[in-house]
Structures are given as C-alpha cells and as structure tokens.
C-alpha cells in the first residue's frame with residue numbers, strides 16, 4: 090500500500106471507535122486514582138476535626154514553595170476537568186454512534202450474560218456528572234449549605250449529613266452506589282480496552298474491578314453513615 | 323408439537339416491516355429450526371401466500387448464512403447456529419418470536435434476510451495476507467509454535483454469521499473484526515501487514531456504521547464458534563501499538 094494512503098488511514102484510526110474507547114479508558118483510570126485519593130482524604134474524618142481540616146489545608150500547600158499556594162490543587166483540578174471532559178465527550182460520541190448503528194429496535198430482546206452495571210453505564214454516568222456539580226456546590230464552594238455554611242470542611246461535612254438533612258445523605262448514597270456500579274464495569278472495560286484481557290484473564294480482571302469498586306463504595310459511604318448515626322460529629 | 327410463531331415480515335429494504343403471527347402444527351421435535359420454517363413455508367405456498375424469506379446454505383453449521391434472532395437471542399436458546407438448533411429445545415404450545423439481525427450495517431433485504439456485505443468489505447480492507455503465488459511452500463518451512471497455531475486456528479473458525487453484531491447492544495462488529503486480527507496476527511505469515519491490517523480494518527469497520535465496543539460481552543456469549551472476547555483486547559493492543567509505532571509511516 091502506498092505510504093500516503095497508510096498515513097491517511099493512520100490519521101483516521103486515531104479518531105476511530107477504538108481510539109475513543111482508549112481515551113475513555115485512560116481518563117477513567119485517572120478518575121479512579123483520584124477517587125482513591127479522595128476516599129483516603131474523607132476517611133481522615135475519623136481522626137477528628139483538626140486532622141480533617143489540616144489535611145484539606147495541606148492539599149493547598151502541597152508542592153510549596155516550588156508551586157504557589159493552592160498551585161498543586163489547581164493542577165489537579167485542571168487534569169481532572171480535562172479527564173472528565175474527554176471522558177464525557179467520548180462517551181457522547183460512542184453513544185450516538187451506537188444509537189445510529191441500530192436504527193430499528195428488537196421487538197423482543199433477552200440479555201444472555203450482561204451485567205446490570207454494564208447496562209447502566211450511560212445513564213448512570215449522566216447522573217454521576219449531575220451529582221458532581223451538586224457535590225462541588227455543597228462541599229467545595231459551600232454555595233449550597235444545608236445545616237449552615239462554615240469555613241471548616243469538617244463542619245460542612247458534619248452539618249450536611251445530619252439526620253434532619255436526610256435528603257443530602259440520600260442523594261449522596263445513591264450517587265456513591267452509582268459510582269460503584271460504574272466502576273464495576275468501567276474498570277473491567279478500561280482494562281480490556283487497553284489490551285490487558287488475554288486468554289483466561291477475564292475472570293481475574295473482573296475480580297479486581299469488583300474489589301476496587303466495592304472498596305471505593307464502602308470507603309465513601311462510611312463518613313456519611315457515621316455522621317448520620319452520630320459516631321462522628 | 324404445536325407452535326405459534328411471531329415472524330418479522332418485511333417486503334423489501336424500504337418497507338417498514340411488522341410482526342405476523344402463524345401457527346405451525348404437528349412439529350416433530352427432531353426437526354431443525356429451519357425445517358420447521360420449511361414446513362411453514364410449504365403451508366404458506368399452498369395457501370398462495372408469500373413464503374418467509376430466510377438465509378441458509380450448508381445447514382450444518384459451517385457456512386454462517388443462517389442466523390435469526392429467536393426469542394430475543396441471536397441463533398436462539400442453544401449456543402449454536404440457527405440451522406443446528408432443533409425443535410426439541412422448545413415446548414409444545416410455545417410462542418416463538420423470530421426477527422432478523424438488526425443493525426444499520428446489516429440492512430434487511432427481505433423478511434429475515436439481511437445483507438452482510440459490510441463484513442466482506444471489512445475483510446477486503448485487510449483480512450488477508452499478500453503472498454506471492456508459486457508452488458506451495460513446504461509445510462514445515464515456517465515453524466509455528468503449537469500454542470500460536472491453536473490460537474490462530476480457533477480465531478479462524480469464525481464463520482461470519484453476524485450473531486455478534488446482532489447481540490451487541492451497540493451493534494458493534496468488533497468480535498468479527500478481532501477474530502480475523504487474532505487469526506492472522508498469531509502466525510508468522512500475518513506479521514508483515516499486521517499494523518496496516520488493524521488500521522485499515524478498524525477504519526472500514528467504523529465506516530460501515532457498526533457501533534463501538536463497550537466490552538459487554540454478549541457477542542462472545544452467542545458466538546456459535548466460541549470466538550473469545552479476549553480477541554477484542556488483542557485488536558485494541560494491535561491498534562494502539564500500530565498507532566504508537568512509526569514503522570509503517
């Protein structure tokens with residue numbers, strides 16, 4: 090094949106469905122790493138108000154004096170925002186493609202082995218994205234302040250999850266469960282997309298996906314439940 | 323056995339199509355599914371009606387021509403081709419829904435017959451090796467490790483039936499494409515064109531309006547030849563490798 094043709098084909102393949110999936114896989118894994126770090130931060134709540142607020146404060150001082158105050162945090166935020174945008178953008182492109190790929194629906198459809206998690210990736214993802222907006226308005230900017238605004242991240246958390254604000258906790262629990270489901274299929278799918286699935290490895294990858302998803306789900310559910318039941322506060 | 327069929331009838335490519343109900347009586351449990359359809363068609367022909375069009379050729383599970391969605395599952399309840407499915411897999415009085423493969427890349431020609439030309443074009447884009455003609459080389463001229471030969475052979479058993487596309491929630495043709503990538507990528511003869519092959523085949527796959535793979539795995543679960551899901555990972559690996567290397571640039 091003439092080289093110019095192949096060069097053109099290469100450029101096209103960089104925009105292929107496989108390239109889009111790979112972009113989703115890489116950005117998704119970045120977000121999983123972020124979730125693990127975030128979960129670790131949250132669990133500091135069990136060390137008391139001072140430790141929790143200090144942790145949150147230290148995040149702003151990371152990298153000083155090489156970076157300005159809050160510099161590290163902003164780099165993180167930019168990387169995360171870029172990851173989220175690429176992840177959602179690719180998902181939208183692939184979803185629209187899938188819709189077009191089957192213009193006439195089946196009258197009868199029986200799933201053979203697909204998981205509930207794999208079926209809920211798209212709507213689950215949309216709900217998670219909406220929740221993230223609410224979550225930032227609540228606990229980062231404190232624009233929404235159930236139970237009263239505060240400069241202490243610890244107090245924001247404890248006030249937000251009081252039993253009288255149960256709707257906040259309910260939304261949080263729902264979002265975390267959806268994240269868990271999203272990760273159950275997402276981690277497996279990212280690994281397979283990046284070429285890690287080989288003969289006889291499918292079960293092992295799925296096991297890792299289930300464990301990571303479960304750990305993150307439980308890790309995020311512990312703080313709000315502890316506040317709800319008065320173990321922290 | 324007495325069976326009620328709900329069959330997709332569509333006069334041609336531009337017809338909207340609809341489900342039509344038929345009764346088939348005195349079905350022998352040892353009949354194949356296609357023989358049961360033959361009985362229905364004889365009856366329809368005698369009544370002066372248009373018989374149900376369905377694709378078939380070998381009727382022994384090796385050509386890949388047959389294939390319909392039966393009660394929502396591609397090729398029906400047994401993990402085999404439609405022609406190798408028998409009526410003993412159903413019960414007396416059952417209602418059976420029969421639909422064609424549904425995908426933009428597989429337009430319905432008539433009733434249950436779809437045009438799978440898109441598969442041919444994906445293969446034409448790179449699913450081959452360019453070998454100079456001449457006398458056949460000695461069988462042992464190019465040694466191939468047993469494990470590689472087995473993997474290549476297993477992947478090569480794909481009969482191009484299209485069940486993977488029919489079953490995929492995204493109507494993706496990735497398992498079919500990946501089977502060929504794995505087949506040729508596992509043997510020495512496939513190496514010279516390996517990068518160009520995966521690039522050209524994936525571009526053709528996308529150009530045919532197949533959806534993208536989201537690793538749900540329904541394809542491998544219905545594949546009558548047991549093409550494993552990990553062939554798709556192999557394809558991804560090959561493509562990412564080919565895009566990263568500048569060798570074929």
Ligand code: SF4
Nearest residue numbers: 480481483484486545
């Ligand atoms: S991969 Fe399996 S299901 Fe798909 S076309 Fe080949 S034989 Fe049929």
Ligand code: FES
Nearest residue numbers: 379381386388405
């Ligand atoms: S008719 Fe050939 S595989 Fe079914």
